[in-house]
Amino acid sequence: MRMVDLIEKKRNGFALTKEELVFIVDGYTNGDIPDYQMSAFAMAVYFQDMTDEEITNLTLLMAKSGDMVDLSGIDGVKVDKHSTGGVGDTTTLILAPLVASLGIPVAKMSGRGLGHTGGTLDKFEAIPGFSIDLTEEKFLESVNRLNVAVIGQTGELAPMDKKLYALRDVTATVESIPMIAASIMSKKIAAGADAIVLDVTVGDGAFMKTPEKARRLAETMVRIGNLAGRKTKAVLTNMDEPLGFAIGNSLEVVEALECLKGGGPKDLMELVYTLGAEMVVLAGKASTTSDAKNQLKEKIQNGEALQKFIEMIMNQGGTTDFIEEPEKLLTGKIKKEVLSDKDGFVEKMEAQTLGIAAMKLGAGRSTKEDEIDFAVGIVLHKKVGDPVKIGESIATIHSNREENSEIEKMIISAIQIGEEKKDVELILGII
Ligand code: URA
Numbered sequence: 539m540r541m542v543d544l545i546e547k548k549r550n551g552f553a554l555t556k557e558e559l560v561f562i563v564d565g566y567t568n569g570d571i572p573d574y575q576m577s578a579f580a581m582a583v584y585f586q587d588m589t590d591e592e593i594t595n596l597t598l599l600m601a602k603s604g605d606m607v608d609l610s611g612i613d614g615v616k617v618d619k620h621s622t623g624g625v626g627d628t629t630t631l632i633l634a635p636l637v638a639s640l641g642i643p644v645a646k647m648s649g650r651g652l653g654h655t656g657g658t659l660d661k662f663e664a665i666p667g668f669s670i671d672l673t674e675e676k677f678l679e680s681v682n683r684l685n686v687a688v689i690g691q692t693g694e695l696a697p698m699d700k701k702l703y704a705l706r707d708v709t710a711t712v713e714s715i716p717m718i719a720a721s722i723m724s725k726k727i728a729a730g731a732d733a734i735v736l737d738v739t740v741g742d743g744a745f746m747k748t749p750e751k752a753r754r755l756a757e758t759m760v761r762i763g764n765l766a767g768r769k770t771k772a773v774l775t776n777m778d779e780p781l782g783f784a785i786g787n788s789l790e791v792v793e794a795l796e797c798l799k800g801g802g803p804k805d806l807m808e809l810v811y812t813l814g815a816e817m818v819v820l821a822g823k824a825s826t827t828s829d830a831k832n833q834l835k836e837k838i839q840n841g842e843a844l845q846k847f848i849e850m851i852m853n854q855g856g857t858t859d860f861i862e863e864p865e866k867l868l869t870g871k872i873k874k875e876v877l878s879d880k881d882g883f884v885e886k887m888e889a890q891t892l893g894i895a896a897m898k899l900g901a902g903r904s905t906k907e908d909e910i911d912f913a914v915g916i917v918l919h920k921k922v923g924d925p926v927k928i929g930e931s932i933a934t935i936h937s938n939r940e941e942n943s944e945i946e947k948m949i950i951s952a953i954q955i956g957e958e959k960k961d962v963e964l965i966l967g968i969i
């Protein structure tokens with residue numbers, strides 16, 4: 539077999555056989571196929587698409603290109619959750635202890651943030667002392683005892699994807715539904731969960747800018763997951779504005795704490811209950827999502843979800859004094875209010891611009907080597923549809939730098955104020 543023939547076949551719109559995909563995945567993983575041929579292939583896929591059978595084969599081959607995590611040492615149905623990328627997405631911090639408080643094992647392997655979206659690992663590490671470097675033995679033991687633990691990726695999960703994703707990033711081939719689906723699902727399948735709930739985001743801050751494309755991505759991933767023997771559901775969510783109010787690591791830990799104490803932003807809790815209910819149903823602890831939601835709400839109301847959060851933090855070496863005194867985590871030296879220059883209603887809050895502004899403050903990385911400043915970020919005071927008065931604070935910048943005028947300008951440009959009161963729907967569908 540020759541790679542050039544397979545590039546030509548895909549370029550001309552034909553589907554590749556499993557054997558041909560084996561040749562490509564093996565060859566690219568071990569270095570026999572050079573980047574220039576893989577780039578041409580990625581561009582051919584971008585324009586010609588793939589059939590469901592091709593995507594499923596590609597996904598499984600990519601999953602098997604490295605280590606496959608074995609969670610069989612944990613009792614019960616292991617449910618994982620994944621988001622295709624949001625800004626201020628605090629859901630995992632809340633969902634992990636909340637779902638675990640119902641006796642469902644949550645063996646969470648999370649990633650770090652890059653670019654305008656934050657990573658769950660970074661957010662947990664904003665809790666002083668919290669370690670994500672558990673040995674595999676301690677990880678499994680923790681999940682069996684407490685039903686929850688979070689660690690960084692161990693071993694080499696889907697190395698083919700790592701290499702291909704880096705190549706796609708610099709060849710304008712990221713926004714391809716078959717390749718995104720294979721990329722995400724190969725890692726989820728390799729990570730060992732029995733059931734997977736996907737949060738597929740749509741809009742300004744997301745990979746998929748239209749609901750139609752996001753729906754197709756969600757349907758594709760759900761089909762692949764089920765074909766691979768993992769029960770899979772997807773929730774389509776609107777990412778035209780950030781989730782909740784807080785963007786930034788410590789700020790989001792405090793936001794998660796408020797939610798676990800029974801408060802918190804309405805949109806964030808709506809997403810938590812929607813994703814959580816799908817997880818509970820897939821785990822077999824409820825037969826309907828409305829029953830599952832009621833069970834989750836009870837665990838917030840009776841304090842057991844918060845208790846689970848505390849147990850989880852203590853188990854991983856973190857301090858818990860911030861539970862009673864959240865200000866302990868908010869150590870940014872400068873708090874600058876951003877004032878509205880108009881009367882009206884918030885019509886738009888560009889998630890991507892706000893995510894980049896938080897990153898520039900030091901809450902995220904623009905390159906893998908950047909150090910994160912956990913304390914900094916942005917707290918919004920408004921959501922789309924809210925009324926605003928001239929001179930009123932629309933956001934607070936938490937910073938460790940004297941000079942914040944560029945960030946302030948970005949926030950003002952991202953928050954558009956007009957005359958019309960708009961309603962936004964967060965949950966666009968469940969697949
Ligand atoms: N996230 C991934 O892991 N892979 C993609 O291709 C896109 C988003």
Ligand code: CA
Nearest residue numbers: 626781782784
């Ligand atoms: Ca948030």
